[in-house]
């Protein structure tokens with residue numbers, strides 16, 4: 330019985346505004362049919378992202394009052410380093426302002442012009458920073474990730490054969506490093522198994538390559554390992570995290586996800602002190618001095634406390650089952666989603682939902698627009714609009730996966746909100762045959778999905 334409700338009670342609330350349907354039709358038109366351009370106060374249930382949108386705990390808020398805002402040697406930094414060492418087993422740690430801050434400092438140190446960074450699936454801003462470092466981002470995720478409707482326990486895994494032949498084909502000297510994203514956001518928040526991580530580690534050792542983690546959703550990955558991988562059912566989340574990261578040489582982290590804070594990032598290096606010196610040298614001009622890296626002391630304190638809190642099994646079990654709760658309601662209604670549901674979001678298969686809308690007219694983005702009109706819900710497209718154009722041919726990339734991501738913030742919404750979301754998706758699904766696609770009225774040259782403006786065809 331104790332597992333049926335949130336393992337926390339609510340002490341402070343933020344009243345929500347609910348615009349009328351007429352207002353929402355006007356507002357989304359004024360926003361160029363792009364939910365990114367809506368004002369938050371015009372959104373009822375915001376499922377745009379789980380990044381930076383978590384509710385902090387009383388323990389974290391109390392930590393905010395203990396901010397040591399000294400420029401150098403803040404006690405919050407010392408606390409943060411201790412926590413990272415204790416959880417991940419890495420000796421060298423610097424804060425950054427968020428995940429991109431970590432990427433723009435670490436990648437130039439690791440990547441030489443023209444080298445490849447091979448990953449399961451890179452998040453779009455991570456890909457952007459690999460390219461800004463003049464590297465080439467390559468995704469080698471298991472084919473199971475594209476088998477959307479069928480159950481596979483670890484759809485975030487690397488395709489080990491593909492990884493081996495890619496490194497052989499290009500030559501290890503042309504691989505900057507291997508990057509394992511846990512969980513794999515772009516595949517549907519899908520986990521990577523410990524067995525797969527061990528296989529990737531073997532490759533890294535065989536070819537003398539670094540293995541880094543993109544650790545944004547590390548705790549959710551560990552929870553799935555505990556639930557789904559033989560031999561881990563009796564291990565604590567902390568033990569599983571420790572083992573996962575023992576196979577890595579370092580990580581970047583957007584703390585805005587599993588560290589339960591609204592701003593923050595990290596770079597951690599296991600034991601390569603030389604590499605750490607290069608990172609610190611880059612950090613100072615790009616993010617700030619070593620002991621604050623673009624953050625206030627209070628933010629580092631909240632992050633240190635969040636990293637410890639997120640390891641709670643009661644918290645993880647509730648958080649991940651809330652995603653499953655929404656996913657199950659949609660599957661029961663016959664709505665096509667990435668199955669099983671991931672750690673942070675339900676991913677609707679837009680191409681199957683709107684088979685009559687050509688991919689060039691952005692089926693999943695169209696569903697996001699309809700969800701806002703239907704019930705003031707803001708979701709995000711992770712598909713064709715996001716993928717953009719081939720930089721050389723300028724043709725639409727047309728990715729295999731075209732998803733609506735219903736991204737659930739941590740500790741913010743109850744299952745009553747999930748019931749509203751499920752009902753709204755069902756109503757859009759019921760009228761899907763009458764839904765038309767979208768076309769650009771303004772198409773930005775890079776990362777177009779954030780500021781594009783569109784209209785119904």
Ligand SMILES: CC1=C(O)/C(=C\N=C(/C)C(=O)O)C(COP(=O)(O)O)=CN1
Pocket residue numbers: 377378379380427428429430452454455510514543545583584585593594
């Ligand atoms: C796996 C991964 C991410 O998901 C990520 C950011 N994700 C966002 C903003 C999201 O909506 O999924 C980033 C960038 O983190 P940042 O948004 O700069 O703190 C890196 N890796």
